[in-house]
Amino acid sequence: MSTTTPTTTSTAGSKAVSTTASVPLTAKTRAAAPSAATTQTNWQSVRDEVLRRIHTREWKPGDQIPKEVELAEELGCARATVNRALRELAAEGFLDRRRKAGTRVATHPVRRAKLDIPVIRLEIEGRGQKYAYGLLYSERRTPPPEICTNLGVTPDNDMLHITSLHLADGKPYMFEERWVSVAATPQIADADLSKISANEWLVLHAPYTKGDISFSAVLASDTEARILRTHKDAPLFLIERTTWEGENGITSARLLFAPGYRMHSAI
Amino acid sequence: MSTTTPTTTSTAGSKAVSTTASVPLTAKTRAAAPSAATTQTNWQSVRDEVLRRIHTREWKPGDQIPKEVELAEELGCARATVNRALRELAAEGFLDRRRKAGTRVATHPVRRAKLDIPVIRLEIEGRGQKYAYGLLYSERRTPPPEICTNLGVTPDNDMLHITSLHLADGKPYMFEERWVSVAATPQIADADLSKISANEWLVLHAPYTKGDISFSAVLASDTEARILRTHKDAPLFLIERTTWEGENGITSARLLFAPGYRMHSAI
DNA sequence: AGTGTTATTATGTACGTACATATTATATTT
DNA sequence: AAATATAATATGTACGTACATAATAACACT
Incomplete structure (x- = not known):
């Protein structure tokens, strides 16, 4: 982020290149450090956090939520990660997203029941x-x-x-x-x-x-x-x-x- | 935008930098060139192509399909693009994917009917x-x-x-x-x-x-x-x-x- | 042969960059 | 004021790189 960084060249390079074999120290550390199960700064966490805010009514139906870049910065991850989380939530009907208009909490959460139709x-x-x-x-x-x-x-x-x-x-x-x-x-x-x-x-x-x-x-x-x-x-x-x-x-x-x-x- | 890009370096740079304002010439060209509607080398195309092969029984239920890197090479796109397409198809029940074991056509395509339950x-x-x-x-x-x-x-x-x-x-x-x-x-x-x-x-x-x-x-x-x-x-x-x-x-x-x-x- | 250990491998995912696209907002013209 | 062109902007997505993870395959050892 902040772009430029003229000397750094390839994107994620700073993480793995210079420090040879050392454990990555940036965002990844936060992910790896906690002990037990699924504590990561991954897209699932983003999804859960967004869902939490919806359920606690911090974000109410119809509200516009922060844009991807802002969320990414706040939660400490890349925009692509936020994008994936929000995309999933939109597919499930929790969010409505439109280019330029931004992302809003769905007012009529058309719940999509996934009916498995097995043999x-x-x-x-x-x-x-x-x-x-x-x-x-x-x-x-x-x-x-x-x-x-x-x-x-x-x-x-x-x-x-x-x-x-x-x-x-x-x-x-x-x-x-x-x-x-x-x-x-x-x-x-x-x-x-x-x-x-x-x-x-x-x-x-x-x-x-x-x-x-x-x-x-x-x-x-x-x-x-x-x-x-x-x-x-x-x-x-x-x-x-x-x-x-x-x-x-x-x-x-x-x-x-x-x-x-x-x-x-x-x- | 584009900013900086002082020495190119950055990954996809080769596409846009040298040829100044010209239309990108690599993979993108194939996408942009055809006339009408949705002809792109995007993840949707990959999904459609995979679906086609399943429907034509080129890939039969139970068959293992090529790994992501191979498909990416064959179809002329990045692995991430293939990954997204296959991930979607797996979510819809057409494919079974397991790490290391690879991707197979689902033998019992549990069709997931998406039931919209509106107000x-x-x-x-x-x-x-x-x-x-x-x-x-x-x-x-x-x-x-x-x-x-x-x-x-x-x-x-x-x-x-x-x-x-x-x-x-x-x-x-x-x-x-x-x-x-x-x-x-x-x-x-x-x-x-x-x-x-x-x-x-x-x-x-x-x-x-x-x-x-x-x-x-x-x-x-x-x-x-x-x-x-x-x-x-x-x-x-x-x-x-x-x-x-x-x-x-x-x-x-x-x-x-x-x-x-x-x-x-x-x- | 059976068991445990160590590679190997394919998918899973995070990252930053670049650009596309759809809309909205703004400026310009009529 | 209405219509039209232009800029701005948030999401959509492609790419390459890097590393994580799960599961298998290969191997060593008893």
């Missing part, structure tokens, strides 16, 4: 339950109109219609009804979908560029109730997913969860 | 509908046991019990039942909760450090059905939220959405 098998096994899977039905046929609309394919498209049941500790957990475009992923015709679920097969073999997911509550139909071993009109949690590779619709699925299912997330 | 008012207004809000009930009382457990407070805690209804275009949209710890946010006692929803008031005045959210499907009770102007045993989408400031429970809420509600997200 069902891993979700179940992750809870220490035994996963099982059964293929109920699999057939190649032309899709109904609403699926065509969803995926943006023509009605004569060659598709695979699959229904299957996922079980946790032997109990029905999720009922999956899925349409897969054979044109988009020809190899699935050869896959043994009684061994591996279509869900998991697709994750491994058909990466997508665009996906859409929606969550809602529905009543169990007769069939669905029988399969999930519950009663008609039970409230079911429904996830509908559609994925595309470029413009080509790959698959569209309805995932119906047994009563009592809760999807969790921390913010 | 209800903004959600409704964002769709161009008219938002309205009615306070149904508000009373200070001691909470029932399950709320105490949720929030980790003692049963004698002074709390505010609030129920309210949010409407879109005059139609019931969401029924909110909420407990707020008055000890944690004393100012709420003075707020006029018939003007501003507790939801929105809390967002503005009670930032939290920890939040928990869960989604499920339930049947409408008699009361709930009446309030949401639907019939008993209708399937309702339920969001349960609890937030803490440090160790202090602030609020716990049940948000019951009218039938037909769908929560959306793109992946």
Whole structure:
């Protein structure tokens, strides 16, 4: 900082060059000196300090906070470090940043819940339950109109219609009804979908560029109730997913969860 | 700016110094030369190129990808740039990175759906509908046991019990039942909760450090059905939220959405 | 063969400099 | 006063260097 320093040449040189093998003495010392765990003048510290000031209402929603250079100076680190911290906080919705206008505490902190959507098998096994899977039905046929609309394919498209049941500790957990475009992923015709679920097969073999997911509550139909071993009109949690590779619709699925299912997330 | 640069020395100097006012000629040229939009040798390009290779299955799930220095060389940028791109992709679940072990394409791409959880008012207004809000009930009382457990407070805690209804275009949209710890946010006692929803008031005045959210499907009770102007045993989408400031429970809420509600997200 | 120690290595991150870009603020012209 | 050009400024990002850290690989030793 303060620039010029005509003789110093390369930026961080003063730290490591002259003093040969000595421990760096500048900002780094503060970081290394404290004993135990994560006490460093790093970007995480900056993030935490900023968060602290927001939570203590030292900086209130709508307030403009000091500019990067000022914060960097105050906290004893480089602007890049402050930048990284503030960038993360902005991405999480705590801050609003605009060039020239500066950085403000978000007035409507749109909290971004990060929903991990894992493969069902891993979700179940992750809870220490035994996963099982059964293929109920699999057939190649032309899709109904609403699926065509969803995926943006023509009605004569060659598709695979699959229904299957996922079980946790032997109990029905999720009922999956899925349409897969054979044109988009020809190899699935050869896959043994009684061994591996279509869900998991697709994750491994058909990466997508665009996906859409929606969550809602529905009543169990007769069939669905029988399969999930519950009663008609039970409230079911429904996830509908559609994925595309470029413009080509790959698959569209309805995932119906047994009563009592809760999807969790921390913010 | 630029200042000084007496003998060049400083790292990127070669770019700008010698050729005076000319356009930088090295890596930057490739960036600036193409005509239209976002063609740059920046971290976004790196990210896109890596994503492309994943989608084209040039790099398959489980594969180890080149190390940062190699990619940087191949793509003509600094390692820091590659690092940023790969870091983002890892955060989104496309890559698994481990020190020394290198970077691999994620075998189970746990897609992280970013669920924006806005203030209800903004959600409704964002769709161009008219938002309205009615306070149904508000009373200070001691909470029932399950709320105490949720929030980790003692049963004698002074709390505010609030129920309210949010409407879109005059139609019931969401029924909110909420407990707020008055000890944690004393100012709420003075707020006029018939003007501003507790939801929105809390967002503005009670930032939290920890939040928990869960989604499920339930049947409408008699009361709930009446309030949401639907019939008993209708399937309702339920969001349960609890937030803490440090160790202090602030609020716990049940948000019951009218039938037909769908929560959306793109992946 | 098994165990502990020491290199080696790829990612993680901090730093300062340089420049790009989007906005806002100011000056200038009509 | 309104419109337009110009300067100022905060964030955005690229670069190279340096070092930290975690995890593996190689090695020595029993």
